[in-house]
Amino acid sequence: MALNLALIALGSNQFSSAGAPAPSLRAALISLAKSDGIRLRAVSRFYATPAFPAGSGPDYVNACAALATDLPPRALLDRLHLVESAMGRRRDTGRWGARGIDLDLLAMGDIVLPDPATHDRWRALPLPDQMRETPAELILPHPRLAERAFVLQPLADIAPDWRHPVTGRSVTDMLDDLPPASLQEIRVFLDNRSTTDQVTFSALPDSNRKVIHGPRDRRRLR
Secondary structure, eight states: OOOEEEEEEEEESSOBTTBSHHHHHHHHHHHHHTSTTEEEEEEOOEEEEOOSSTTSSSOEEEEEEEEEEOSOHHHHHHHHHHHHHHTTOOSOSOTTOOOSOEEEEEEETTOOBSOHHHHHHHHTOOHHHHTTOOOSSOOBSOTTGGGOHHHHHHHHHHOTTOBOTTTOOBHHHHHHHSOGGGGTTOEEEEOOGGGOOOOOOTTSOGGGTTOOOOOOOOSOOO
8 A cells, every 4th residue: 555644743731651741742753653554754843832722721742743654544543542542641531621642633645534525614613613513523634734833833844845735725834824923932842853854755645745854943933
């Protein structure tokens, strides 16, 4: 089976079985790197970011990673949930609550799930409805991807040229679209430059190639 590019977001703002937030992110990445059908290809810098929604908990440590995988989207999501569970994550604590580890599947190549119309509905959902409604099926790309500085800032380290298959906007474009105030409280927590050299995806389909880069100093962080 052909390999596909998968982009994931990682976050933690409390202790997991692996310890504090930054070690928890590292432990999750190690688990994924050892997992059958997954190759870890790039990791962003770790960022300290305010909890979302504002005031909902301690600051997070956030990062993004690029994977090469032959797993289908649902199977990869299940694998992410297994890693979370092994680290003590419970999924019955409500949305946007404090957590020891959170792994989100952001995108897989140019796949749109379940279909463009359903994706449009979830992407346009107002914030009050987002807080009440949870999709019963996997939505790809993640419907909130373009709105979240704590995702786009680390994603720009490793995949600035990846384009949203529905909107056509690149990660750089989406980051530039955000209000400057949303970036002011994000700061580099840990610089992983030594582990995020540029990688190539020569074995991947054309739509997945040349989107992974080493970290860029975008000079956004105060």
